[in-house]
Amino acid sequence: MMAPADLIELWRGGMRESVHQGHAVVADARGIVAAWGDPGAVIFPRSSCKMIQALPLLESGAADAAGLTAEQLALSCASHNGAAIHTSRVANWLAARGLAESDLRCGAHMPADKDENKRLTCSDESPCQLHNNCSGKHAGFLTLNQHLRAGPEYIEVDHPVQTAIKSAFEDVTGETSPGYGIDGCSAPNHACTVTGLARAMAAFAAPQGDSRGRAMERLVQAMCAFPELVAGEGRACTNLMRAMGGRVAVKTGAEAVFVAIAPDRGLGIALKIMDGGTRASEAAITAILVHLGLLDADHPVVATYLTGPQKNWRGIVTGELRRAPGFAG
Structure with a gap:
């Protein structure tokens, strides 16, 4: 087993203060195109694999039988903010199927969306399962x-x-999963290697003409068409997809996993930051997208997640994130 590679560094006062290590793989239909760290590292993909979890929804004929829209397919792949645009659509989806919030098994938590969080905080209303970031995926499960x-x-x-x-x-x-864990939304999450996850994303990027390929294409198109439903305002997934003009689908997962699907290039990307730091996974996926020419290095979103200065609460510049030497450079 190979050691994780240094991927993202934090510098302060001219000194390297912190380093985030991890594994990353870029793959196409023929195999690995580029890799850092251990391509064979076994990880839980967490929510980064929601488009895989949505495949049976389409392949079974359930999505078409239910008349699901592209918006609903995007929500089936989402880790959303629990904003009104998310909860209302999931509620309507369930109602159209004769289902209710109580049929969900994802659990409830306060939403990440600031407006909805404030509304709940300033009222006597508690969050419900519609606010769960995985409620769209679970609506797909129920369908x-x-x-x-x-x-x-x-x-x-x-x-x-x-x-x-x-x-x-x-x-x-392309792997037999060595085991599973229970995800935050209570569903099983099967382990795979970073290469296996990148291989899957490459399959989504260059789908075959069979029923699975058509399902993959529909899910990717839905994600790219509705990035605000996949995550939400202020989120890296939404911002990165918008910055790339809907040409690339990206999806985060808990504990600092990130994937990307680039149909124009037939490329799939998967990465895992070993310390679970979201700051680093967002920086690392941004670095790889720029490295591959999928994201313009001068786009403001790159400064947001990678190259921009780190500031303290008074707005004073305190440091910067950097790609580690040898990573995506």
Whole structure:
């Protein structure tokens, strides 16, 4: 097993203060194009693999039978902010299927969206499961579950919904998963290597003409068309997709995982920051996108996540993030 590579550094006062290590792979249909750290490192992809988890929704015919829109497909891949644009759409989706918020199994948490968070904080209303960042994914699970006519506990690892997802996951990663963990939304999350995750993203970038390929293409197109539904205002996924004009789909996962799908180049990208730092995963994916020519180095979003100065609470410049020597340079 290879050691993780230095990917992102924080400098202060002319000295390197911190370093974020990790693993990253760029792949195409033929294999690895570039790699840093250990391509064989086993990780939990967390929410970065939601487009894989959505494949059975389309491949089964459930999405078309339910008349799902591109917006709903984007939400099925989302880790959203719980803003009104997210919760209202998920609520309407459930209602159209004869379902309710109580049918979800993702749990409730306060939304990341500032306006909705303030509204709840200043009222007697508690957050509900619609506010969960994974509620769109779970609405997709429920839609698939209705199509399969299976039981209500769709998050159980041996439930038909989850066995279909595991099968799709192992197919597109090209690996037998060594195990699974329970994600923040209570669904199983299957492990794979960083290469396997990049391989899957490359498959989404250059889909075949079969039913799976058409499902992959529809999901990527939905994400790129509605970046505000995939994450939300102020989020890296939304901002990066907008900056690239809908040509590249990107998706984060908890504990500093990030993926990207670049159909124009047939490339898939996957990375994991070992300390779980979101600051570093956002900087690292930005660095790779610039390195590959997918993102203009002069676009303001690059300064937001990578090259811009670090400031303290008084607005004084205190340091900067840098690509580590040898990484995406």
